[in-house]
Amino acid sequence: KEVQTQQKLANVVILATGGTIAGAGASAANSATYQAAKVGIEQLIADVPQLSQLANVRGEQVMQIASESITNDNLLQLGRRVAELADSKDVDGIVITHGTDTLEETAYFLNLVEKTDKPIIVVGSMRPGTAMSADGMLNLYNAVAVASSKEARGKGVLVTMNDEIQSGRDVSKMINIKTEAFKSAWGPLGMVVEGKSYWFRLPAKRHTLDSEFDIKTIKSLPDVEIAYSYGNVSDTAYKALAQSGAKAIIHAGTGNGAVSSRVVPTLQALRKDGVQIIRSSHVNAGGFVLRNAEQPDDKYDWVVAHDLNPQKARILAMVALTKTNDSKELQRMFWEY
Numbered sequence: 001k002e003v004q005t006q007q008k009l010a011n012v013v014i015l016a017t018g019g020t021i022a023g024a025g026a027s028a029a030n031s032a033t034y035q036a037a038k039v040g041i042e043q044l045i046a047d048v049p050q051l052s053q054l055a056n057v058r059g060e061q062v063m064q065i066a067s068e069s070i071t072n073d074n075l076l077q078l079g080r081r082v083a084e085l086a087d088s089k090d091v092d093g094i095v096i097t098h099g100t101d102t103l104e105e106t107a108y109f110l111n112l113v114e115k116t117d118k119p120i121i122v123v124g125s126m127r128p129g130t131a132m133s134a135d136g137m138l139n140l141y142n143a144v145a146v147a148s149s150k151e152a153r154g155k156g157v158l159v160t161m162n163d164e165i166q167s168g169r170d171v172s173k174m175i176n177i178k179t180e181a182f183k184s185a186w187g188p189l190g191m192v193v194e195g196k197s198y199w200f201r202l203p204a205k206r207h208t209l210d211s212e213f214d215i216k217t218i219k220s221l222p223d224v225e226i227a228y229s230y231g232n233v234s235d236t237a238y239k240a241l242a243q244s245g246a247k248a249i250i251h252a253g254t255g256n257g258a259v260s261s262r263v264v265p266t267l268q269a270l271r272k273d274g275v276q277i278i279r280s281s282h283v284n285a286g287g288f289v290l291r292n293a294e295q296p297d298d299k300y301d302w303v304v305a306h307d308l309n310p311q312k313a314r315i316l317a318m319v320a321l322t323k324t325n326d327s328k329e330l331q332r333m334f335w336e337y
């Protein structure tokens with residue numbers, strides 16, 4: 001009977017990339033002072049023996065880095081490995097352990113480019129495994145639980161932090177000193193409790209199988225940069241980014257993606273020179289940029305990032321620019337994804 005139960009378990013591969021979930025500190029009291037990306041995947045799996053009750057789990061160490069240092073090449077490497085595994089009939093679900101700083105970027109990238117309905121779960125932790133009340137073990141347990149469930153299929157790339165199931169598109173790291181760090185302006189999709197998922201809503205935006213982007217056809221990602229806005233902002237950063245070869249600049253604007261009158265002429269000129277100008281917002285709880293409201297986007301031929309924060313807008317812009325440099329097409333993609 002036991003053998004039969006074993007055979008029914010899903011096959012889940014954990015791709016480890018580093019971060020705090022693989023972090024180690026000097027003392028159990030060190031919840032914030034520690035080194036990220038220290039512990040290997042075999043140890044992370046061994047630390048949660050209960051995983052074997054959820055799925056047949058195996059791990060691969062894809063990289064071992066703190067996620068603030070992730071590069072476009074790292075993203076492509078990870079994306080290609082996820083696609084290979086998703087194509088394998090021996091794999092039912094994929095979990096990616098990741099630093100939390102750029103977890104939302106990687107999750108959104110995979111959500112755009114992976115052509116599969118198999119569950120892909122990105123997970124991290126806010127405290128290293130060596131700390132009191134470490135959150136990584138339960139987050140990983142929840143990730144494997146969701147990755148091995150049939151209900152998670154076709155819902156896009158997901159993030160399991162703090163018992164919530166979040167859409168990889170919507171979720172963002174909102175605070176860096178709480179385990180309750182990952183939030184979406186539009187709410188979580190569900191909850192995981194004791195290894196069981198409870199679903200409440202579905203993502204409305206295009207993703208994975210319904211996406212026009214495919215990791216297998218993306219050879220490299222173009223240079224897209226972000227310039228942050230504030231009172232008294234100057235055009236120095238915008239000009240320098242364009243000069244260094246940026247194909248698009250994400251304007252991390254105030255409020256509704258507003259643009260200071262001090263930099264409007266520069267952004268108009270850069271657009272005339274061929275640089276795409278994409279207006280996003282850096283407001284804390286989630287921006288929502290409306291076209292032609294703060295600025296005449298039609299007239300200036302600018303794009304608005306909809307509800308995507310600047311770092312997510314950068315991910316979509318890079319992926320979109322592998323297909324088109326038409327600003328109207330880019331705008332369509334920003335509404336649809």
Ligand SMILES: NC(=O)CC[C@H](N)C(=O)O
Nearest residue numbers: 019020066067099100101
């Ligand atoms: N909580 C974390 O994972 C942050 C650690 C590190 N800055 C990273 O993103 O990898």
